[in-house]
Amino acid sequence: MISVVIPTLNAEAHLAQTLSSLVPAAVEGLVREVIIADGGSTDRTLEIADGSGADIVKAPMGRGAQLKAGAERARFSWLLFLNADIYLDAGWEREAGLHIERVESGRRRPSAASFQFTLDDEGVLPRTLERLVSLRTGLLKLPHGDQGLLISRALYNEVGGFGSMPVMEDVDLVRRLGRRRIALLNARAVTSGEHYRRDGYVSRMARNQACLGLYLLGVPVRTIANFYKSSAPAG
Numbered sequence: 001m002i003s004v005v006i007p008t009l010n011a012e013a014h015l016a017q018t019l020s021s022l023v024p025a026a027v028e029g030l031v032r033e034v035i036i037a038d039g040g041s042t043d044r045t046l047e048i049a050d051g052s053g054a055d056i057v058k059a060p061m062g063r064g065a066q067l068k069a070g071a072e073r074a075r076f077s078w079l080l081f082l083n084a085d086i087y088l089d090a091g092w093e094r095e096a097g098l099h100i101e102r103v104e105s106g107r108r109r110p111s112a113a114s115f116q117f118t119l120d121d122e123g124v125l126p127r128t129l130e131r132l133v134s135l136r137t138g139l140l141k142l143p144h145g146d147q148g149l150l151i152s153r154a155l156y157n158e159v160g161g162f163g164s165m166p167v168m169e170d171v172d173l174v175r176r177l178g179r180r181r182i183a184l185l186n187a188r189a190v191t192s193g194e195h196y197r198r199d200g201y202v203s204r205m206a207r208n209q210a211c212l213g214l215y216l217l218g219v220p221v222r223t224i225a226n227f228y229k230s231s232a233p234a235g
Contacts, residue, residue: 001029001030001031001032001076001077001078001100002025002030002031002032002076002078002079002080002096002100002150003032003033003034003035003074003075003076003078003079003080004022004031004033004034004035004079004080004081004082005035005037005067005070005071005074005079005080005081005082006018006034006035006036006037006054006070006081006082006083006084007037007038007039007059007063007066007067007070007083007084008036008037008038008039008041008045008049008066008084009038009039009040009041009045009061010041010042010043010045011041011043011045011084011085012041012043012044012045012048013085013192013194014084014085014086014087014192014194015045015048015049015084016048016052017087018082018083018084018085018086018087019034019048019049019052019054020087021087021088021089021092022034022088024090024093025092025093025096028093028097030093030096030097031080031093032075032076033054033055033074033075033076034052034053034054034055035054035055035056035057035070035073035074036049036054036055036056036057036070037057037059037066037067037069037070037073038056038057038058038059038066039059039060039061039062039065039066040058040061045084055073057069057070057073060164062164062165062166063145063165063166063167063169063170064162064163064164064165064166064169065164067081067162067169068161068162068163068164071156071161071162074153076153077152077153077154078100078150078151078152078153079149079150079151079152079153079156080096080148080149080150081145081148081149081151082148082189083145083146083148083191085191085192085194085195086146086148086189086190086191086192087189087190088115088148088187088188088189088190089118089187089188089189089190091187092115092185092187092188092189094187095185095186095187096113096150096185096187099113099150099183099185100150100152103152108183109180109181110152110154110155110181111155111177111180111181111182111183112149112150112151112152112155112174112177112181112182112183113149113150113151113182113183113184113185114137114143114147114148114149114150114182114183114184114185114189115147115148115184115185115187115188115189116134116147116184116185116186116187116188116189117130117133117134117137117143117146117147117188117189117191118130118188118189118190118191119190119191119192119193119196120190120191120192120193121193121196121197125196125201125202126193126196126201129196129201129205132205133146133147137184138184140179141174141178141179141182142171142174142175142212143170143174143182143184144170144171145169145170146189146191147189148189149170149173149174150185151177155177155181159173159176159177160176161173165221166221166222166225167211167221167224167225167228168211168212168215168221168224171212171215172215172221198233199232199233200233203233207228207231207232210227210231211224211227211228214227
């Protein structure tokens with residue numbers, strides 16, 4: 001019933017854990033295929049993907065283009081988009097299955113769903129970021145890529161799917177969905193804290209919020225992408 005699409009680029013450090021978290025749902029028959037949309041990995045990413053039995057799609061580098069390519073290859077009626085450094089917490093398949101059943105039975109309006117954001121890290125800053133993301137999701141209905149996105153093929157096609165954008169592809173899609181077609185599942189998507197530790201929590205949080213603000217103000221995506229790259233910490 002679900003095609004899982006995972007964009008990758010040199011993702012060997014976390015991909016196996018991401019794939020392992022899908023196994024219970026695959027055993028139950030909820031997850032029917034996993035598609036790795038790769039943007040040109042040079043590490044063991046493709047070896048890990050192939051060993052897991054996932055389908056591999058080569059795509060131009062860039063999350064938007066990779067997600068778009070993976071969705072085009074998918075064969076089933078629901079799509080689950082996940083980052084390669086995320087694993088889904090135990091029991092996620094029950095929550096996802098309930099969402100699908102409610103939508104398909106008409107008890108819930110056609111809507112997409114995201115997971116609760118959690119960081120795999122200790123300390124005050126990770127917990128602060130989790131609370132900020134929770135507020136953003138609850139108040140603005142703007143979940144981002146680290147929360148995953150479960151969406152029916154019909155609704156995905158209706159809103160036009162992912163664009164081939166260098167950044168902000170997640171926000172672009174959920175804005176086209178609209179506030180009333182976003183649900184939050186009672187299950188966690190656990191994201192690696194590696195990037196935040198490397199860049200510095202405050203620096204990365206500020207950069208991400210600046211990019212979101214620029215996007216909401218209508219600044220061209222290419223300009224935002226250039227800002228994101230230029231403001232990244234060296235090394």
